[in-house]
Amino acid sequence: MKRLLFVVALLSMGSAARADLTHRITSSVQLTVDAAATNVQRIGNSLSVSGNGVTTSDGTTAGVVGGLGTVGSNGVAAPPSITATQQTAGSAFSFSSSYTAGDAVVTTAPTVGAVNAYSNQTSTAVGAAGDLAGTITSAGVIGLTAGGGGTSATGQVVTEITVR
Secondary structure, X not given: OHHHHHHHHHHHOOOOOOOOEEEEEEEEEXXXXXXXXXXXXXXXXXXXXXXXXXXXXXXXXXXOOOOOOEEOOOOOEEOOOOEEEEOXXXXXXXXXXXXXXXXXOOOOOOOOOOOOOOOEEEEEOOOOOOOOEEEEOOOOOEEEEOOOOOEEEEEEEEEEEEEO
């Protein structure tokens, strides 16, 4: 009976667990020093005319405003002279006119350190590495040292464990 109990106990025990275990550690440091850059946006010509109770003219056709007029080779328009005549004497009226001259087209590149004469522009100087540095120890400790203007440092440690 003891032998039978021993055999039953042995058979009722499960088999040994088997699993694949993978452990991966990845680390990286990215150090960046920016180049000098200039971004410009040339604004265009615009003309806006509105009114109520008036007749407008650009001198060519009554009641019509024909546009910005002649655009010069530099890209800047010469707006026409807009006139407004009250339609009914003694009645209420309103009139407004707005003109924005566009930036002249620049056909030559600026010298180093200079920018063109455009309305919207952003210019940044070249970055300076200075003391820019980055390290990652075997314990996963990230050490980043700031550089000068126009620099960035990024450190990353990724630990992955997979059980199958």
